[in-house]
Amino acid sequence: MATDLVKVEHISKAFSGVTALDDARFDLRPGEVHALLGENGAGKSTLMKIISGVYRRDSGDFYVNGEKIPGDLTPQSAQNLGIGIIHQELNLCPHLTVAENIFLNREFTVSGFLNEKKQNEAVKQYLKTLNLNIDPATPVRNLPVSKQQMVEICKTLSMNARIIIMDEPTSALTEKEIDDLFKVIAMLKAEGHGIIYISHRLEELSRIVDRVTILRDGKYVKTLNFAETNLPEIISLMVGRALTEKFPRIEVERGEKVLEVKNLSSLHGVGVKKVSFNLYKGEILAFAGLMGAGRSEVVRAISGADRMSEGEIRINGKLAKIHAPREAIVQGLFCAPEDRKRDGLCVKMTLAENITLPSLDIVSKLGVILRKLESKKSKEMVQSLKIKTPSVDQYVRNLSGGNQQKVVVGKWLMRNARIVIFDEPTRGIDVASKIEIYNIINDLKKNGIGVMFVSSELPEVLGMSDRIMVMCNGRITAELITKNTNQEEILKYATQYS
Ligand SMILES: Nc1ncnc2c1ncn2[C@@H]1O[C@H](COP(=O)(O)OP(=O)(O)OP(=O)(O)O)[C@@H](O)[C@H]1O
Ligand SMILES: [Mg+2]
Structure with a gap:
């Protein structure tokens, strides 16, 4: 040999x-x-x-x-x-x-x-x-x-x-x-x-x-x-054990409209052309499509990371002017981005600092960060997301790739959100932790939060969402009800260039 x-x-x-x-x-x-x-x-x-x-x-x-x-x-x-x-x-x-x-x-x-x-x-x-x-x-x-x-x-x-x-x-x-x-x-x-x-x-x-x-x-x-x-x-x-139930779907009655996007256009990246859709409380809306279809660009425009060139966003019926991510956060809209190293995490800071970063108002008093409270809140999050780390004081760059992703999710869960948007939430996440993330998404849904996620994995789109918007070339090419559709139909619209 x-x-x-x-x-x-x-x-x-x-x-x-x-x-x-x-x-x-x-x-x-x-x-x-x-x-x-x-x-x-x-x-x-x-x-x-x-x-x-x-x-x-x-x-x-x-x-x-x-x-x-x-x-x-x-x-x-x-x-x-x-x-x-x-x-x-x-x-x-x-x-x-x-x-x-x-x-x-x-x-x-x-x-x-x-x-x-x-x-x-x-x-x-x-x-x-x-x-x-x-x-x-x-x-x-x-x-x-x-x-x-x-x-x-x-x-x-x-x-x-x-x-x-x-x-x-x-x-x-x-x-x-x-x-x-x-x-x-x-x-x-x-x-x-x-x-x-x-x-x-x-x-x-x-x-x-x-x-x-x-x-x-x-x-x-x-x-x-x-x-x-x-x-x-x-x-x-x-x-170390057999896994059952890959997609732990739950049924929740959908509530009022929480997000309304009308004629959204953006010139960033591959561009977005006149995208309109609604998101309801307790609903999971998936954005499907091939890489480069404009899904991340929609997310970036809504969350204030990119400037929109046209369009209107309403949160709870009120016109929302969002020019920067912090303005989105104030209005209860959170986004866990695609490139966690560039947009989602400060890898040179500790896990506790990262998790509490968008929630400084919760963990500080008169402008001073209460380290004990910061540590307590972070520990709770580490436990509920089962983040594998020796302590909350670990630098994020030393966490494994999948555990870094959980920190991104944890950051936004600290806040009381109305709308949570995930861009490729389970990229690089192992099979068992994927189910944990799906459970988090379900928890948000149960609590009446409108959840939107972008995913390139069709089994995940079909397994977790209630409704699907399919995009191709910066446009929405179909709106599908998850339980009435399948992989072939989604792919048909995902490749509808015109
Ligand atoms: N430079 C470092 N300093 C401290 N701890 C580290 C460092 N690098 C890795 N670790 C720890 O070692 C363990 C193994 O991490 P490793 O990155 O090898 O996992 P992995 O199998 O590649 O995971 P993933 O699938 O998430 O990428 C983890 O607990 C991680 O936190
Ligand atoms: Mg690794």
Whole structure:
């Protein structure tokens, strides 16, 4: 049998006394896709950061191509050994161009001078492999999240790594981009590369995966050949119990109109053209459509993050003038945004500070923050959302990706909201925590709050909403009653360009 590209055994790692990995192991063979699975906070990213030299292991053995690596790796030495990683959270420099990001610190130079033309040509080649139609000279901050993710993937591919770690690469991609990525993965596999694949979108595993390894609470659980297992078995190994009821739908009688949007247009992003809809108390309204349909732009315009160019918004029948998110908040409209790192969280602040940030009036007195109260309120939220953290004083950047998402949700739940809007609420969230988020959404619904959510996952749209607005190309193409519709009908309207 061929030598393993990578093998790690007995890996342990603690962060200031909190165990992230405890005797974990993993191995990767040439020409395989090996998925690493586990709940939020199970230690997947930590193990991958150890393999790619970002973190040092506390203990354990490390082999690359059968040879023992005695000391610690650094990102540079890992790269020299052919290990490349696509990180879960985007790591690009927003103000630099696509090409500059891809070749950061490895610039094409001729006698010390940057050869921009040659660099752009090289980048174009990589973009082409991924079927990406973007100009290498575009600043990354002008690209939507999904394209940024593709640039991140391009960057790793351009390093010619033999061992490629993909930490949730598809969480922000469109269906088409996922197809393109999977083609590239098949190609890399055929060339003998090994791919370590992390994802919470378990449904997609069957398209690419050869083996799976499951971690739970930092411990190794099991490695299985994908062909010899099934999703229910994988899920029960991940969560330690069988999960029932994926979408805990509840029936609530819908109340009065709480939000009325009329002829809303916006020139931001892909644009929004004359969008009108109503939202009622105790109702869950989903916005479905393909990535780039304008759903996030609607959310951004309503919540004051973008300026609307035309239209009218009424909350409880009263004309609402919203020019900034704080004005929306004052009127009881809250939004949990799509890009949590950019819009939703201050990663350099603690969990408690983040959760209470929109609620400073509740946790302060005469302009002074009452730290004890802040801590008490945050602890309640950590408990009710089951956020996995050693304490509320933990910096948000040290939380696992899925737990960061829960903090975003927790922020808005602190307030007494009338309308809560979620943009891709369960992106990067594990199966069990997804159900927790659905329960939160249901709790809001039960309390007479109007809930609106944008989601690219049709099973979630169909499983949780009462009504669906389908968008395509900045317009609403259909309004559907969830119980009378299906996936095919939604997709038909989602692709109705005209
Ligand atoms: N730099 C750090 N400092 C302190 N604690 C950390 C740090 N990085 C990770 N942790 C903790 O280690 C544990 C494992 O986190 P990790 O990010 O590896 O989880 P994960 O399996 O990748 O989860 P997710 O699916 O949510 O991305 C978590 O409890 C997390 O809070
Ligand atoms: Mg992770």
